[in-house]
Amino acid sequence: xxxxxxxxxxxxxxxxxxxxxxxxxxxxxxxxxxxxxxxxxxxxxxxxxxxxxxxxxxxxxxxxxxxxxxxxxxxxxxxxxxxxxxxxxxxxxxxxxxxxxxxxxxxxxxxxxxxxxxxxxxxxxxxxxxxxxxxxxxxxxxxxxxxxxxxxxxxxxxxxxxxxxxxxxxxxxxxxxxxxxxxxxxxxxxxxxxxxxxxxxxxxxxxxxxxxxxxxxxxxxxxxxxxxxxxxxxxxxxxxxxxxxxxxxxxxxxxxxxxxxxxxxxxxxxxxxxxxxxxxxxxxxxx
Amino acid sequence: xxxxxxxxxxxxxxxxxxxxxxxxxxxxxxxxxxxxxxxxxxxxxxxxxxxxxxxxxxxxxxxxxxxxxxxxxxxxxxxxxxxxxxxxxxxxxxxxxxxxxxxxxxxxxxxxxxxxxxxxxxxxxxxxxxxxxxxxxxxxxxxxxxxxxxxxxxxxxxxxxxxxxxxxxxxxxxxxxxxxxxxxxxxxxxxxxxxxxxxxxxxxxxxxxxxxxxxxxxxxxxxxxxxxxxxxxxxxxxxxxxxxxxxxxxxxxxxxxxxxxxxxxxxxxxxxxxxxxxxxxxxxxxxxxxxxxxxxxxxxxxxxxxxxxxxxxxxxxxx
Numbered sequence: 001x002x003x004x005x006x007x008x009x010x011x012x013x014x015x016x017x018x019x020x021x022x023x024x025x026x027x028x029x030x031x032x033x034x035x036x037x038x039x040x041x042x043x044x045x046x047x048x049x050x051x052x053x054x055x056x057x058x059x060x061x062x063x064x065x066x067x068x069x070x071x072x073x074x075x076x077x078x079x080x081x082x083x084x085x086x087x088x089x090x091x092x093x094x095x096x097x098x099x100x101x102x103x104x105x106x107x108x109x110x111x112x113x114x115x116x117x118x119x120x121x122x123x124x125x126x127x128x129x130x131x132x133x134x135x136x137x138x139x140x141x142x143x144x145x146x147x148x149x150x151x152x153x154x155x156x157x158x159x160x161x162x163x164x165x166x167x168x169x170x171x172x173x174x175x176x177x178x179x180x181x182x183x184x185x186x187x188x189x190x191x192x193x194x195x196x197x198x199x200x201x202x203x204x205x206x207x208x209x210x211x212x213x214x215x216x217x218x219x220x221x222x223x224x225x226x227x228x229x230x231x232x233x234x235x236x237x238x239x240x241x242x243x244x245x246x247x248x249x250x251x252x253x254x255x256x257x258x259x260x261x262x263x264x265x266x267x268x269x270x271x272x273x274x275x276x277x278x279x280x281x282x283x284x285x286x287x
Numbered sequence: 288x289x290x291x292x293x294x295x296x297x298x299x300x301x302x303x304x305x306x307x308x309x310x311x312x313x314x315x316x317x318x319x320x321x322x323x324x325x326x327x328x329x330x331x332x333x334x335x336x337x338x339x340x341x342x343x344x345x346x347x348x349x350x351x352x353x354x355x356x357x358x359x360x361x362x363x364x365x366x367x368x369x370x371x372x373x374x375x376x377x378x379x380x381x382x383x384x385x386x387x388x389x390x391x392x393x394x395x396x397x398x399x400x401x402x403x404x405x406x407x408x409x410x411x412x413x414x415x416x417x418x419x420x421x422x423x424x425x426x427x428x429x430x431x432x433x434x435x436x437x438x439x440x441x442x443x444x445x446x447x448x449x450x451x452x453x454x455x456x457x458x459x460x461x462x463x464x465x466x467x468x469x470x471x472x473x474x475x476x477x478x479x480x481x482x483x484x485x486x487x488x489x490x491x492x493x494x495x496x497x498x499x500x501x502x503x504x505x506x507x508x509x510x511x512x513x514x515x516x517x518x519x520x521x522x523x524x525x526x527x528x529x530x531x532x533x534x535x536x537x538x539x540x541x542x543x544x545x546x547x548x549x550x551x552x553x554x555x556x557x558x559x560x561x562x563x564x565x566x567x568x569x570x571x572x573x574x575x576x577x578x579x580x581x582x583x584x585x586x587x588x589x590x591x592x593x594x595x596x597x598x599x600x601x602x603x604x605x606x
Contacts, residue, residue, distance in 0.1 A: 033463075070606045071605055158512050162511060199466050203466035
């Protein structure tokens with residue numbers, strides 16, 4: 001269920017010393033923007049950033065140990081031009097595939113951390129993305145530590161046909177097992193997360209966080225407009241729209257993501273563990 | 288029904304026309320019999336060598352039997368149940384408690400759920416062209432949980448262009464509804480048999496298709512995206528749908544070779560609509576066979592088998 005549309009190239013961060021905010025048009029100095037986690041200092045627009053950048057922002061320095069980095073897709077349908085597009089994406093991003101995962105720490109709390117990169121074929125989910133997401137879930141279950149996934153995707157990777165579709169069921173089934181073991185799963189949906197990814201693991205977090213104004217939904221805007229025959233209102237399918245309709249827990253600016261995640265892990269998991277060891281009733285006595 | 292011949296069926300239509308003409312005139316019996324032999328040969332030839340796109344057209348054939356047609360033909364009793372207990376009742380998904388007669392004394396109790404298309408304009412609109420809203424998926428899940436509660440096997444019949452892309456659907460969480468079904472179906476304690484009867488339209492179909500057994504009718508198709516959608520995204524040209532249908536590998540034969548589906552249910556010559564009763568008979572046999580195979584499994588084994596099946600899907604290598 002890919003969305004009807006290619007990523008717009010203007011959304012990606014161009015090189016050069018100065019660049020223009022896509023939202024308000026402000027001219028921004030690249031260095032300052034970088035220090036500000038690629039958030040526009042004038043309008044708070046969140047630029048799209050890479051998987052590596054999220055690892056830097058969220059995880060404790062040098063705490064990330066990547067797993068399964070060498071899984072690569074096949075071309076089961078022998079789909080025209082797929083091999084070329086795939087090779088280009090690898091060259092462009094330096095990754096083997098569009099999802100990276102491993103073990104890391106958030107304020108010294110161990111977690112399994114996975115992150116998608118939109119620059120890799122629009123964050124599309126094929127066999128490898130699905131398999132690695134599934135493995136990250138399994139890892140969290142076996143190691144009994146929380147799972148954090150950053151999602152961004154245009155949807156399923158149609159070049160892998162039915163195999164891509166099946167990844168939705170594969171990842172969701174793994175999450176059913178994780179839920180049975182009562183291990184926290186926190187998902188952060190970033191701009192954009194659509195279609196097959198939104199309709200599987202991105203919608204199944206115990207807690208679902210979004211960056212401000214991220215585009216989120218099932219069907220692409222152009223497909224909906226084509227169906228209903230009219231323009232969609234401003235703000236349709238934004239993070240704030242989904243929150244209003246009850247599908248996002250909290251919209252968190254990028255700057256506060258790490259602290260928010262740390263709090264959630266501590267309350268749902270770390271404190272829980274300590275409490276199990278010894279519940280001291282006297283701690284609740286009023287002095 | 289002259290309007291319902293597909294383009295590639297024209298040669299059959301021509302011969303049929305001749306037969307119809309001659310039938311009204313006495314004295315042409317031997318001529319008619321010759322034409323009847325000819326038409327059977329023609330049908331066998333045409334239908335044994337269909338292109339993927341021609342199968343798409345058959346899967347979407349306006350006379351193709353829909354879920355309620357099959358329920359009518361298969362079950363002895365059917366109590367349709369409505370509503371998701373939260374928002375409303377989606378007529379694009381039907382479901383309920385059913386009894387299928389095995390023989391004169393014995394019958395099988397189960398829950399049947401399926402997507403439902405409409406045949407005339409009014410009913411097409413009522414059924415939203417077989418495209419469910421979130422409340423449809425939530426109704427389906429409610430009925431599946433009920434099946435689990437009362438230890439009844441579940442059969443789903445899937446024939447949908449996809450989940451509905453609309454404003455209300457987005458507002459009410461189409462993505463969440465589908466995702467939840469995928470997760471919950473994985474761990475249901477009762478046997479689930481899925482039959483793709485017509486169009487298996489992407490996530491909107493998959494949301495009813497996480498089964499212990501996944502079967503497909505011979506001319507059904509099952510795909511991550513419609514051929515038109517694929518063509519318009521990849522080649523900016525929805526006219527290339529025919530090409531996309533071939534590239535996407537969406538026929539029952541392809542998916543059986545990939546190991547994605549367990550079995551192909553044969554169809555009457557020319558498609559299920561040529562003989563809905565016979566098609567329903569094949570479906571009934573397939574349901575008995577699949578449920579028979581799953582009968583001895585415990586609920587833990589059913590869950591394990593279902594999850595392992597979907598875990599195994601994917602083509603990749605470690606370099």
